[in-house]
Amino acid sequence: MKPYFIGVAGPSCAGKSYLAAHLAEKLDAALFHLDSYYCELDHLSMVQRAHYNFDSPEALDSELLLQQARELHQGQLIERPVYDFTTHTRTGHAQPLAPHPFVIVEGLFALHWEELRRMQGTKVFVDLGEQICLERRIERDIRERGRTRESVLEQYNTTVLPMARQYVHPTRQFADLVVTGDDDISREVEAVLRHVRGGAAQQL
Numbered sequence: 001m002k003p004y005f006i007g008v009a010g011p012s013c014a015g016k017s018y019l020a021a022h023l024a025e026k027l028d029a030a031l032f033h034l035d036s037y038y039c040e041l042d043h044l045s046m047v048q049r050a051h052y053n054f055d056s057p058e059a060l061d062s063e064l065l066l067q068q069a070r071e072l073h074q075g076q077l078i079e080r081p082v083y084d085f086t087t088h089t090r091t092g093h094a095q096p097l098a099p100h101p102f103v104i105v106e107g108l109f110a111l112h113w114e115e116l117r118r119m120q121g122t123k124v125f126v127d128l129g130e131q132i133c134l135e136r137r138i139e140r141d142i143r144e145r146g147r148t149r150e151s152v153l154e155q156y157n158t159t160v161l162p163m164a165r166q167y168v169h170p171t172r173q174f175a176d177l178v179v180t181g182d183d184d185i186s187r188e189v190e191a192v193l194r195h196v197r198g199g200a201a202q203q204l
Contacts, residue, residue, distance in 0.1 A: 125170025
């Protein structure tokens with residue numbers, strides 16, 4: 001049986017990863033994180049990397065991303081890249097990902113590429129207010145990525161928010177269901193699972 005793909009998209013820090021992790025636990029699913037596919041920036045200086053626009057679809061290696069999604073969807077093992085967000089480069093290591101009955105495609109642009117959407121039996125958009133997303137982003141980037149509050153605010157206002165409005169929010173129209181990133185997680189998970197059950201049954 002081909003894996004059943006579940007897309008989880010939405011703006012930065014809306015709760016995509018949190019929802020995806022809970023779904024993965026419930027379904028024993030593989031996680032296909034789009035963050036693994038950011039382009040290699042070792043040809044740029046650290047200053048240039050710090051000001052790079054990471055919030056546009058062009059920041060991702062879409063050719064490799066779609067190729068490996070296609071292979072995984074066909075039931076093949078893939079070797080996905082490992083990205084280091086502190087240096088904005090790939091580590092040179094690969095992480096094997098075996099096909100599972102369920103695969104969760106999670107990231108800003110999970111619903112952006114038409115080919116990727118066609119693979120997905122269930123498409124979810126996680127929505128949340130911009131101010132809450134910003135507060136979460138500040139906390140996460142300081143804690144996990146060694147950023148300062150000022151640098152997070154500059155990036156958010158320069159690229160994160162404008163790109164979300166241009167590229168991420170419009171993909172809401174492709175979602176089979178929309179959930180709220182600050183709602184009760186068990187309610188969100190159950191809503192997604194209801195759709196998955198119906199979609200997986202049709203795929204059999």
